[in-house]
């Protein structure tokens with residue numbers, strides 16, 4: 001059995017100071033961290049419990065921005081009436097994550113910091129070869145059962161999925177991660193997560209001793225007409241096979257796209273913004289055919305590792321269907337969009 005110290009921090013200064021020690025982890029809801037400690041994947045020497053820190057569980061909505069504290073519970077944000085009204089995609093991406101019990105425990109900060117669900121990563125007893133857990137050891141998934149692995153943003157060192165749903169909606173809408181350490185800084189969410197490259201053990205831009213204190217989402221018009229579509233092996237309590245966070249703002253004619261936001265999850269090594277698809281749609285009137293043609297670019301550069309090849313076919317369908325739903329464009333659901 002491994003022992004560890006436990007400290008319940010009363011204020012952020014103490015939390016940050018303690019967290020600068022080597023082998024320290026913040027403990028929020030514990031729904032990821034404690035699992036990984038039991039699996040011997042995470043082996044911290046010190047835990048800093050941040051659940052009682054004051055002022056970090058707020059949800060503030062101003063005309064320009066939505067600000068959500070890192071300790072706000074997933075369920076509280078998902079059910080917040082003003083979030084549902086102003087930014088459906090944020091609420092939907094949280095409702096479709098995990099289970100009711102988990103959402104009641106889990107925090108927004110912990111959600112952004114969750115680790116991959118790659119089976120080989122989570123089983124150190126059986127698989128030593130995981131570059132993310134054990135740099136330089138190889139990747140068991142490349143030749144293994146990789147149906148749930150990424151097709152976008154992969155490298156020959158790691159093909160693990162970035163599993164979170166909420167982060168996908170944040171990436172679509174240019175959110176920032178608010179961070180407090182010795183100084184405060186804000187990191188655009190698209191820069192916050194790192195591609196695996198040859199260093200898959202480096203997943204994000206946080207340094208030791210830095211804590212997420214919240215996220216900030218600009219209130220662009222497309223956020224109000226937004227949607228999160230999650231396709232998965234079962235209807236609830238399951239990670240995405242492919243998902244899309246989308247939002248559209250139309251010109252006054254109600255057909256021409258003024259602004260569109262698209263990101264996909266469940267298929268990439270980090271939440272994946274689809275700027276090429278967005279550019280193909282901006283300034284154009286859209287219908288089913290236009291959307292399907294544009295959505296094909298969603299998988300530009302995608303690479304199958306074997307069993308996950310179906311995601312290359314699935315992803316454009318998910319993107320097109322999400323856009324048709326949010327754009328209220330009639331389509332042939334039975335034949336073409338059976339996702």
Ligand SMILES: Cc1cc2nc3c(=O)[nH]c(=O)nc-3n(C[C@H](O)[C@H](O)[C@H](O)COP(=O)(O)OP(=O)(O)OC[C@H]3O[C@@H](n4cnc5c(N)ncnc54)[C@H](O)[C@@H]3O)c2cc1C
Nearest residue numbers: 026028029030031032033097098107109110111113165212
């Ligand atoms: C069975 C199961 C199914 C799930 N399904 C889904 C799903 O479908 N979609 C989805 O998105 N998620 C899913 N999850 C993941 C779940 O959403 C996360 O476990 C949860 O959001 C983590 O939040 P937490 O507060 O419990 O974090 P913790 O477990 O406390 O922490 C997780 C990590 O974040 C770090 N951390 C926590 N707070 C901060 C902070 N403020 N600043 C810096 N670091 C911090 C911790 O040190 C730790 O490394 C699932 C989890 C389980 C167990």
Ligand code: SF4
Nearest residue numbers: 118130131139158159
């Ligand atoms: S895909 Fe990444 S996390 Fe999974 S075994 Fe390979 S290196 Fe490890």
